[in-house]
Amino acid sequence: MIPxxxxxxxxxxxxxxxxxLRPMIPGDADGVWRFLRQLPEIDKAHFREDVDQREVxxxxxxxxxxxxxxxxxxxxxxxxxxxxxxxxxxxxxxxRVGIVRILIAPDFRHKGLGTxxxxxxRYLGEKxxxxxxxxxxxxxxxAAVRALERMGFxxxxxxxKFVNDRTGRxxxxxxxxxxxxxLEEDTFx
Amino acid sequence: xxxSGTASSGKKVECPYKGGAFMGLRAGxxxxxFGRWRRMDATAIDVRKAHHQMKRLLGExxxxxxxxxxxxxRKDLEKALEALxxxxxxxxGPDALRYLDHALSYAHRVIxxxxxxxxxxxxxxxxxxxxxxxGEVPFREDW
Numbered sequence: 001m002i003p004x005x006x007x008x009x010x011x012x013x014x015x016x017x018x019x020x021l022r023p024m025i026p027g028d029a030d031g032v033w034r035f036l037r038q039l040p041e042i043d044k045a046h047f048r049e050d051v052d053q054r055e056v057x058x059x060x061x062x063x064x065x066x067x068x069x070x071x072x073x074x075x076x077x078x079x080x081x082x083x084x085x086x087x088x089x090x091x092x093x094x095x096r097v098g099i100v101r102i103l104i105a106p107d108f109r110h111k112g113l114g115t116x117x118x119x120x121x122r123y124l125g126e127k128x129x130x131x132x133x134x135x136x137x138x139x140x141x142x143a144a145v146r147a148l149e150r151m152g153f154x155x156x157x158x159x160x161k162f163v164n165d166r167t168g169r170x171x172x173x174x175x176x177x178x179x180x181x182x183l184e185e186d187t188f189x
Numbered sequence: 190x191x192x193s194g195t196a197s198s199g200k201k202v203e204c205p206y207k208g209g210a211f212m213g214l215r216a217g218x219x220x221x222x223f224g225r226w227r228r229m230d231a232t233a234i235d236v237r238k239a240h241h242q243m244k245r246l247l248g249e250x251x252x253x254x255x256x257x258x259x260x261x262x263r264k265d266l267e268k269a270l271e272a273l274x275x276x277x278x279x280x281x282g283p284d285a286l287r288y289l290d291h292a293l294s295y296a297h298r299v300i301x302x303x304x305x306x307x308x309x310x311x312x313x314x315x316x317x318x319x320x321x322x323x324g325e326v327p328f329r330e331d332w
Contacts, residue, residue: 011305011308012309012310013311014310014311014313016310018308112310112311115301116305116311119261119301122261123259123260123261125261126260126261126264127260151298152261152265152298180264181260181263181264
């Protein structure tokens with residue numbers, strides 16, 4: 001279990017405004033739903049359910065399991081302006097690989113919030129003793145790719161015409177990996 | 190680390206990090222970032238000076254990290270030290286300058302982690318450019 005006593009954590013963005021980072025709780029359903037609704041479609045393409053449906057978000061909020069999915073929200077006042085989720089498997093061959101998904105509200109881009117959230121995920125990934133963080137980004141989202149690379153993620157491969165958005169259009173998917181300290185210490189063989 | 194100086198315009202300016210957290214680290218990073226060693230006409234002396242500055246900066250970063258619990262930053266400091274060693278030892282060959290640049294990038298990330306842990310704004314060398322009379326700012330974080 002990742003220790004969460006560092007939250008709530010206040011951060012300062014590039015424009016000197018502030019945000020507070022903290023794990024999502026059941027009471028955040030409304031705020032998260034409003035946040036997701038304002039995102040461009042391409043940002044929501046990876047969700048397996050229609051997150052514009054309120055009941056989907058309500059269900060998530062009621063069944064939070066931080067060991068499986070730890071969503072860290074960025075709050076300004078009562079509004080959600082960003083989220084960074086670390087997905088993990090309890091068992092199986094990928095239990096040391098954490099999948100990272102980061103979403104930033106359109107009005108809060110280019111302020112360093114995405115980079116700040118990547119920093120948080122890197123910290124949490126180390127505390128979870130993961131070997132890798134894995135991020136999947138549609139190739140057109142170049143700002144996100146660059147931010148991840150600046151924070152130590154490396155492009156592992158690009159799947160051509162691999163994922164589709166809600167209109168059915170195909171996009172290239174960039175997979176980036178961030179090796180963690182646990183990789184050097186692990187000796188299974 | 191001097192806290193004030195005179196710009197080429199003749200105007201007296203102060204280090205933008207004066208009185209702020211990690212002033213030495215931030216100014217130390219930017220001195221290297223805008224350093225002569227990165228220019229096309231850099232001399233062997235410029236590069237040697239950069240090596241010394243980098244060693245000092247990484248030493249100061251290590252001291253700052255002693256009281257902080259930031260595992261990714263410790264890992265990045267290790268990578269910075271490895272890159273600096275590769276640059277100094279000659280193992281990097283003609284890419285020695287690139288390894289020195291890598292070391293600086295890792296150092297920048299560690300400084301960013303330190304600032305982030307304190308809830309402070311991210312480090313932007315552009316803030317330093319005017320004081321240092323730098324010609325241009327090579328990069329801008331945009332996410």
